[in-house]
Amino acid sequence: METQNLPVVVIGAGPVGLAAAAHLVARGIEPLVLEAGTSAGSAVREWSHVRLFSTWSEVTDPAAEKLLAPTGWVKPDPASFPSGGDWAERYLQPLADVLGERVRTGVRVTGVSRAGRDRIVDADRATQPFVVHVAHADGREEKVLAREVIDASGTWTTPGPAGGSGLPALGERAAADRITYRVPDLKDPAVRARYAGRRTAVIGTGASAFTALAYLADLARADDGAGTHAVWILRRGISGSTFGGGTADQLPARGALGLAAKAAVDDGHADAVTGFRTEAIERDDDGRLVLVAEDGRRLAPVDEVIVLTGFRPDLSFLSEIRLGLDERLQAPIALAPLIDPNQHSCGTVYPHGHRELAHPEKGIHLVGMKSYGRAPTFLAMTGYEQVRSVVAAIAGDTESADRVELTLPETGVCGGAGLFDAPAAEQSGDGCCTPAPQLIQLGSKAPAEGTSAGGCCGS
Template identity: 50%
Template structure:
């Protein structure tokens, strides 16, 4: 009864990557149960449904999911069109979940609270791999049931665990007390949340694409009501990553996003406060003031009416506390991915192909996929998640040839991070160090990729440094 081979594979999360995992399992004839904490599939996607993706449809659908949909007469959206989150839900994820095969295995309103092995906590080693997984599942009625699974694919994402306003990774002083002034994520400034922002002063904290989207929406709001003012606070002073590669970006909408934001800062329509690490927020009448550390000491910004925190998300590690995981020590990503996606080193958008081996943990049969596999690292594309689950499901099915046959080519950003170490010191650094002086490339990995006939590893020659002891740009 409890032999793992007789049990379904548990997929946690019915977002794009979780549903893709289920589609691949169904395609291979493996039993599966999908657990979604929200009341509908893709509940997190629907939360940012007003946001338009910078990647077109061709990057946002999975091949097994497409095959399943097409077997029921689905018409695929035009590949070059760029959907909003709502489009993604209405035209792809909702129809996918409503196919008979998927509808039979998806349970909504089912929050997985913890995962362990049947009768074995994290400490027990003897016979561990023979014991099925046990999931503690809440249906919102106060009771917890225990479900068994032969393997677990954690695609629960990070959207519901935002990073705090405080620069140190914990709540800033006064952050909880002033929560009524703060929104986390991407509020619908032009739609359902408009009344909270129109005619007011809003401060946005963050340097990712979420921050850029919020800032651009606030500018549109200010065009309708000039009393709307916008302040942008960034922890770092180098804004190359958010401004992006412009025309060098292989996703034009992503490049345009940064270029537009840069122009708005230059015109003064957005007031930029760079190099400001928030440590405290305090109320001043009906508004709030932020205090923070800068290169010149403590500074205040404000007063403002609203704060939007777009400082990224983090994985929920409580879910897997009783499992044996191998995580990158600072990103909390799957450990093998850490060096490839560390934002301290990389911003190119290119990630080497990876699959079940990089996503596995010392706990046999457990895999972290999707944006959660990246931990705290930003810039995840759905295309990456789809190839991840294709490989993972093949491995669970015992088809290691298919699992190891990984193909992942991502559109590059056209901009790479700057390592301020001199060239001589960088020779053993990221991407193998600087390229040979007679090669039109910016690092060893870029040179090797071009030698193999590829477009490169993400660092265009336009961004390559001079081959002298100057700052090195590499991927």
């Protein structure tokens, strides 16, 4: 079957998916963007209250800017930091608007395969178009044929669990009414009332956990926040890199975020419990939650739990596609060594393109956060470079596809997402991955129950 006249289906109308569409249009290739949400950037809108640690100059794609320019779109101040809401309203939605009918919202991709070929069939496989099954909000189903498929669906819908084994902790699902897997919007009165004056466990590390700790500390300092306290649960220990790159980070807002989380601990608004891998979440007689570790330690009851243990790719709708994924990260095999957090907790990720993103199934491309699998090191600039290279390869421009056109900022640690507006503080002299301390007291409070020493580069 002739496939050249079919569209390239792009799954997801987020920043990277829309950038892919813009690059396709620039190359004279017709895209069809399929978005499960009701509007462009639907995932970004769910964290509209969180400010990025990247400036506007780092979160818009050059091909998208060129597509927007004739509409009179004016790029926001390149040096300012957008919130998720700003990013969606001032860039993603206008870009979707100019793409017009090429972007379809309210349609969820439920499966991708080769037309007439399941996963095990080899015969004429490469000559068949892709078939994409789509479910509409009203229950209707549809089949779309595609020349190639770019999956930019991200990982937002599949957050990691509280359980230290990678599975939900025993009782985690039953405690769902007291658990959130997102950074709460404490400017929302109803959400603020949920956490004000309460004891909240924050499980995880990285920028999202830093953001939650800083938000809770701000609430504790406010007139309506008396009694608000956080318990920060780390699966490993405290080290020089635990709070990020600090003043060594060339994305200053990202460094400031870690320093603000450190201030929350130092000022006594949060206690840290290290070496704690959650095995169970139980309720006490008052209905509060008790976290139980794999080693049997039990924490004092908390009112709420915020789980920020990263995200995972949803590969369920790609089960008939032959993917080449690293067994640990669930990222493309050639990409995995470049982004492995076991190796890249410091420094930057090498810019990469279509070759590192390749799979045994030709014509399928996982890009953006989806391409990183479980690795927490992604930047928007990286995704834009990915789709520039992938689209050039689709267009047959191998020279451009192989060319690296991105320089990433140096940093004490890699990746993460989310920022608040506090100014940077001064960083201590600790370097990255310094030896873990012994049993310590954090902040002005007594040590949290179960605090222990741990290894390098906390979870």
